[in-house]
Structures are given as C-alpha cells and as structure tokens.
Amino acid sequence: MFTKLSLIVTTAAATGALLLDAGIASADVGVRSVPAPGGVDVYVNSWHGNGGPPMSGWCSYTSTVQGDPIGKPLPAINVPFFLPENGPARLWFPSFPTNSTWNIAVTCPGPGGGEARITQYTTAVW
Secondary structure, rough: OOOOOOOEEEEEOOOEEOOOOOOEEEEEEEEEEEEOOOOEEEEEEEEOOEEEEEOOEEEEHHHHHOOOOOOOOOOEEEEEEEOOOOOEOOOOOEEEOOOOEEEEEEEEOOOOOOOOOOEEEEEOOO
C-alpha cells in the first residue's frame, strides 16, 4: 500500500556510483523522497566522504522512470537547485505514487569550484 511505502532509497553511500573529474576528493550524496500534498518532496543532502568536503552550490537534479513511462509522471531533467553547505535542499514535484523505480542523478560543483563536476547516481521507488 502506498501510504505504508513512503519510499525506498538506495543511498549513494551504499550502492551509488560516484563519477569524479580529475581524481579529486569526493563527497557523498543522499536523496530522500517523501509524499507531499499534490506531489513529492525530494530532499538532497551531502556529507563528508572520502576525505572531501560536502558538495554545495548550484546543482542539477534529474530523475527518469525505469521501464515503460506510459501512465507515469513526467521525468525531471536538469532541474537547477541550490545545495547549502550545511543542510539539505528541498525540491517539490507534482506527482502521484506509481510504485515505480526512478533513476536519479545529482550533479554539483566539485570541491574548490572550477570546472570539475561531481555526479552522484541513486534510485528511489515512488
């Protein structure tokens, strides 16, 4: 039942693949989705990982459904958001529960700014 299944998130620290540019130190990112009136709240958080500072700054969020997209909410493609250094970012999307698995990618600036970008991948059921 959807009310009991608020969300299953496979966190980046456990199973995500972290892609780094130029071998820089990395941070870990977690994505959590929570049912909200008329849609879903998505919380993105970053913490110290592998010796690197948490990711922060202007990031982008992409989520696409696995399998047949017919009857599912539209994907979110490169949605910009600001990830604070010491707190989560909250995004809201109009949606309805479909018990589908979503592929999620969060891309943020690498430590120290510059051109390096970090992309963190995870999945969620919503």
